[in-house]
Structure formats: structure tokens, C-alpha cells
Amino acid sequence: MLDRRRLIGGFLPGLGLATLLPGCRSDPAPGGTPPAEAARRAEGLDPGPDPDFEALLTASPAGNPYAPLGAALRGLEAGRQGRALVLMLGDSHTAFPRMAERLRELLQVRFGAVGPGRMPPGRAQSSFVPAGITLIQEGSWSTAHALRAATPGPFGLAGYRLTGSQAGDHLSLASADPRGFDRLHLTLQCGPESGSFRLIGAGIPEAPRATRTAAPRLRLIRLDLPPGQRSVTLELMGDGPVTLLGWGVDRRGRGAMVESFGINGATLATLDNRDPAIVARELSVAPPALIILEYGTNEATDRDFDPAAYGLALSRRIAALRAASPRSGILLMGAPDAGRPIRRGRGACPVTPLPALAAVRSTQRRVAAAERVGFFDWAEEVTGGLCRLPSLARATPPLMRPDLVHFTTDGYRLTAERLHANLLRGAGLGGAAA
Known part of the structure; x- marks a missing residue:
């Protein structure tokens, strides 16, 4: 068993030990009494939708993907009780937590800090x-x-x-x-x-x-x-x-949150490997004001990339998220510039683009417009063109890693700052510099 003396004196100082309550015990009999239900709630079991997340959301995005986030953030600025959640789903760019952490920091400074979340x-x-x-x-x-x-x-x-x-x-x-x-x-x-x-x-x-x-x-x-x-x-x-x-x-109370979940090597298709009933339940208990989909870099490595099939998959995924979380806005992050360095210079641009990068980005932009979701042009906002990648890797501090695909901590923080400004503009709250 765990050595509590070590915990109390070391990693976990000042721990109090008393009595804990059951967690995933067998289902209660139908028709349980209100006191029994109250006891389950007190134990934190099977919580319903958190009213703090629901309180500040609009009834629906109504064609404006930034509307739910804007309503929630304006409510917080007005002193209303509630929470504004931004949920990010993506690949290795999201799996590395620095981009989400910087976005969380920027939002929480202005709208209230309630911790990291799930x-x-x-x-x-x-x-x-x-x-x-x-x-x-x-x-x-x-x-x-x-x-x-x-x-x-x-x-x-x-x-x-x-x-x-x-x-x-x-x-x-x-x-x-x-x-x-x-x-x-x-x-x-x-x-x-x-x-x-x-x-x-x-x-x-x-x-x-x-x-x-x-x-x-x-x-x-x-x-x-x-x-x-x-x-x-x-x-x-x-x-x-x-x-x-x-x-x-x-922490309980009013404020903004950013939760992010990424898997190295992920593509949009990996979302289909999650159980839709579980995802819907998790979205229902903490409905986001905005869901950000950050995919495309790994799709861009596919030499057999099919833009039509990818466009249909994007539209289907957007529809599924809307069905599971109808009060949430949705935003696509366009894949950033990425390529392979050419060791022996070939012309003025010593970078070979990922094979399907241009097709991925154009499909993302087209679907975003057709489905009326937000779009963040990562290439325009941060990388500024394929041929700039080597200079970003040599910058002080460097913004790109030598692989010219992934960003450094500073690069991800810069991305978060540009994304933050984009969200505030879209939400009608200005685009103040970070």
C-alpha cells in the first residue's frame, strides 16, 4: 500500500485521512428516494450538466461560430456567474500543452482563472x-x-x-x-x-x-x-x-477555461475512434463555448490525399459535434506551413512542402466557409510562408524546431497569442495584442 508517511512529509504535504465515499458502485434501484439522490450528488456521482457552463451560453450559434464564446466572455466581464470553456482537439501540436496553456493564461487574466480543468x-x-x-x-x-x-x-x-x-x-x-x-x-x-x-x-x-x-x-x-x-x-x-x-x-467559481486533448500522429479520422456516447456525455456535463479542431499536418503527409473525401469527413465531424453540443461554436485551425529541409540548397527556398499541404488547407478553408464555422489561418498568422520556416528555426528565440514541422515553446506561445486575438475579434471583444 501507499506509504502515507512519505506522502505527508514529502510530495503531498499536510494530508488529512478520514472516510471516503463509494464511487462507481452498482446502480441504485429505480425509484430511489430524493435523499438517496442527494447523497449521490454529494459524492459527485454521475453529475448533470454544470449550470456554470450553461449559464452564459447562447441558445445556439445561429450562424456565428464565435457567438457562444462572445456571449460567455461578455457575461464574465459583466460580473455574471458562469464559465466559458474553450475545448481543443488535435494532433501533436495540441498534445504538446504549451499552446493551450498560453491561450488559457491570456483568457484567464482578463476573464477569471479557475484552473486547468480536465x-x-x-x-x-x-x-x-x-x-x-x-x-x-x-x-x-x-x-x-x-x-x-x-x-x-x-x-x-x-x-x-x-x-x-x-x-x-x-x-x-x-x-x-x-x-x-x-x-x-x-x-x-x-x-x-x-x-x-x-x-x-x-x-x-x-x-x-x-x-x-x-x-x-x-x-x-x-x-x-x-x-x-x-x-x-x-x-x-x-x-x-x-x-x-x-x-x-x-476551482469552483466564475472564469474562463481551456482544455486540450491531442495525440501525436493524429488525423481528423482518429476522432472516430472515440466512443460517441462517451464524448457526448462529457460534452453535456461541461458544454464548451467553442470547440477548436486542430488537424491537418498528418493528413498533409499523405501522397494519396483525397480532397473530396476529406471535405466530406470534415463536414460529417462538424455535424456530429453540433449534434452532441448544439450550443457550442466550432473553429477549424488551418494547417500551418510545414515541410522537409533540403540539405543541399535547391533554389531560393530550401524546403520541400509536405505532399498534400496545399490541398489540405484549401479543403479546410472551403469546408469552414460552407459549414459556417470559424477559421484560423495559422500559416498567415504565424509561419508566413513555407520558405520562411528555416529563418523561424534560426530566430532568437527559435520559433520552429529543426524538423520544420513542429514549433518550439515560443512558437506555440506565439500561435496562442495570435489565436487569442482572432477569438476576441470574432467574439466582438476587440483584438488587443497579447
Whole structure:
């Protein structure tokens, strides 16, 4: 089992231990009494839509993809209670968290800071190293992700799954933010063989939370914690597997949030590998003001790229997101300039473009116009042309990595600043410089 003395004196200071409540226990009998339902709500089990996210949204985008975000942000500036969520889904550009973190920072400075929100579970996404958060995963955990259609699900928004079963194996999250957090989110896949876990944190009661259910089912937990929490640990009891599809922390109250989920190597098609019922449930409990789709770089490497098929796939994905989250706006990020360096100069432009880059971008722009969703021209806003990539890689500080495909931390931060200005302009709140 987890050495609590080490936690109390080291990584997780000042932990209080008491009694925890059940988590994914068997379904209650139909016709449960209101007190029983109230108890389940107090335990954070199967939460309904968060009224703070719904409070500031318009009834529908009504043809303006920025309208829900604009309404939510204006409501926050007016002092109304609520939250404005921007959700990003994408490839390695999004999997590396610096772009989303900078966008979150910019929005939260002006509209209120409530923490990071939901993330991939534990260290399932090994390259995910968020700023200001320490993630520790100890024990025999198995990981899967939704990159390939052949990988058995289920997967939710995060696109990752983490399963453990050995007693004492644990996941820990610690925040460097002095304000801490006071809410924990868990997304669990439960079933007849599922085991139990306990949570350890300052002032959190302690007792096993069972995840066993009569049939496979999703279980969401949104648990309110004592204010100022700086760390939390999930420890397995060893009585069966516990499967996490996501987790996260934030603070109750009004403000803006940016959540991002990316998979290295992902294309738009990888969204089809997520369970649509799980995604719809996750979107329903925290409806975004804006959903950003950041794909295209990996499609651009396809020498057999079919623009017509890709356009249909984009339109279908937009329709699916609208059906799952009808009050959300949608924005496409056009694929940025990317290519392969030519070591022995060939003319004035020592870069070979990715084979389908131009076709991908033109299709994205066409679909964005036809479907009336937002469009962020990443190439125009940041890279400024294929032949500029080497100079961006040599800049001080460098903005591109030597592969001329991925950005540096500074490049992603610059992208976020230009995207932030684009969102504010679209939302009717001006385009003030970052």
C-alpha cells in the first residue's frame, strides 16, 4: 500500500485521512428516494450538466461560430456567474500543452482563472508535462490511446485509457498554483470485474470507492473538495482493475477555461475512434463555448490525399459535434506551413512542402466557409510562408524546431497569442495584442 508517511512529509504535504465515499458502485434501484439522490450528488456521482457552463451560453450559434464564446466572455466581464470553456482537439501540436496553456493564461487574466480543468489520466500520455502541475504514476499501469482504429476502446475526449489493478499502485497530481483547487473530475469505465480505489488529500474523507457495476458503463465523478487543495492521490485497493479515461482539477467559481486533448500522429479520422456516447456525455456535463479542431499536418503527409473525401469527413465531424453540443461554436485551425529541409540548397527556398499541404488547407478553408464555422489561418498568422520556416528555426528565440514541422515553446506561445486575438475579434471583444 501507499506509504502515507512519505506522502505527508514529502510530495503531498499536510494530508488529512478520514472516510471516503463509494464511487462507481452498482446502480441504485429505480425509484430511489430524493435523499438517496442527494447523497449521490454529494459524492459527485454521475453529475448533470454544470449550470456554470450553461449559464452564459447562447441558445445556439445561429450562424456565428464565435457567438457562444462572445456571449460567455461578455457575461464574465459583466460580473455574471458562469464559465466559458474553450475545448481543443488535435494532433501533436495540441498534445504538446504549451499552446493551450498560453491561450488559457491570456483568457484567464482578463476573464477569471479557475484552473486547468480536465486532462488525460495520470501519465497515460507520457509526453504530456503540463506547466505548474506535477504528475506521478507508480505501479503496473497499462495504457492505450485512440490513434488507431484497431485499438479496442472505449475512449473518451482525452483519447487515452489508463488501467491498474495492483494494491498500492497510485496516481498523484500536485499543483504549484498557490490558490490550489477545490474540485476533482474523474472519468471511469466501470464493469462487473472492476475494483476500487481511495483518494488521499488534505481534508478529504477516506474509504474505498467501488467501481463494480452489473454491466459495462461510464461513470463520471465531479467531487467538491476543501478549498485550497494542492495535491490529490488516487490509490488502488487491489480488488480488481480500475480504468480511467480522464481526470482533472479546477476551482469552483466564475472564469474562463481551456482544455486540450491531442495525440501525436493524429488525423481528423482518429476522432472516430472515440466512443460517441462517451464524448457526448462529457460534452453535456461541461458544454464548451467553442470547440477548436486542430488537424491537418498528418493528413498533409499523405501522397494519396483525397480532397473530396476529406471535405466530406470534415463536414460529417462538424455535424456530429453540433449534434452532441448544439450550443457550442466550432473553429477549424488551418494547417500551418510545414515541410522537409533540403540539405543541399535547391533554389531560393530550401524546403520541400509536405505532399498534400496545399490541398489540405484549401479543403479546410472551403469546408469552414460552407459549414459556417470559424477559421484560423495559422500559416498567415504565424509561419508566413513555407520558405520562411528555416529563418523561424534560426530566430532568437527559435520559433520552429529543426524538423520544420513542429514549433518550439515560443512558437506555440506565439500561435496562442495570435489565436487569442482572432477569438476576441470574432467574439466582438476587440483584438488587443497579447
